Amino acid sequence: MTELVWQQLPADDRGLAYGDGCFETLRLTPGAAPLWSRHRARLLAGASRLGIPLSADELDMALVSALGRASESGAEVLKLILTRGSGGRGYAWPEAMVPRLVASLHPRPVRSPHDYTDGIVAGLCQQRLALQPAFAGLKHLNRLEQVMARHEVQQAGWQEGLMCDTRGRPVEFTSMNLFAVVAGELWTPPVTECGVAGVARGLILEDLAPALGLSTQVTARPLSQLDAATEVFACNSVAGILPVRKLAQWVWPVGEITRSIQGRLEQRFE
Known part of the structure; x- marks a missing residue:
């Protein structure tokens, strides 16, 4: 089961230590993520290639949580960072892998x-x-x-x-x-x-x-x-x-x- 966290990452997370993971940055509209199916497919494919367990249901639940928070804050950008989770020193995968999905909301960058x-x-x-x-x-x-x-x-x-x-x-x-x-x-x-x-x-x-x-x-x-x-x-x-x-x-x-x-x-x- 993937752990969903908001804007926090333990010091022993492998994403921080080794860049062990992948991410998505997507544009939101009120109550929706219009290109979600493509972002979800790419994140699932990336997780599969890296050998990090992740399900479409887990991603959909994360999106529902994000859209609820975005409706309150007015945020227009969601960033999802998937890591292999916490692990000790060394490159070897942890034996008990608990992937971590880190979510954060942001304003859409202002352009002229x-x-x-x-x-x-x-x-x-x-x-x-x-x-x-x-x-x-x-x-x-x-x-x-x-x-x-x-x-x-x-x-x-x-x-x-x-x-x-x-x-x-x-x-x-x-x-x-x-x-x-x-x-x-x-x-x-x-x-x-x-x-x-x-x-x-x-x-x-x-x-x-x-x-x-x-x-x-x-x-x-x-x-x-x-x-x-x-x-x-x-x-x-x-x-x-x-x-x-x-x-x-x-x-x-x-x-x-x-x-x-x-x-x-x-x-x-x-």
Whole structure:
């Protein structure tokens, strides 16, 4: 049975000691979590890959508790952190494993409306993403690469930073997935060797893009691929779709495909 706790973590928790777990951050509306089925599926899949027992019923009960608290506080973001639970010193799994689900509620980050209408400015991070297929796609608790890349973003004054893998291929932004329109098709990098399989990314590929009649390409391509892009945007389930108007030497308009996908995603939260 998974232990549900609110905003507290013992010092011997393996998530703190070793990053032994995974997490979800989801956007709430009054009384609902519109993309819950996708967040739940990803957290269950992550738990399965890491060998941490977790059931859909336990997650649903946690959501009910969170929605009740959110209705009182007005919070719009729920973060769920799943860890293997407490354990002694050493990497070996504890023999008596009691997973821990840590829940916390937060306001939705405030962004300027111009970020959505006019686009954001991003830069190219020097921090690279290591290739590790065993954990690729997971939203696991080991985020040091993103922490260091985000520091670059802060130091440079960008709004986001694009991260490449150790071969120099673009993968994702520090906290958002990357999409570009190239030759009329919607392209995004694969997350089979590194990177996060974002909930919004999956929704776009499986639902929103097909609904617009768009062909999609999920292929590893060089950074020079951006030379041919006519539109670029970043996405995650909390922020939604942010057009990218400038990244390093590249400049793009906010195009119709970006606006259409942006509008369709926002409809899910109405």
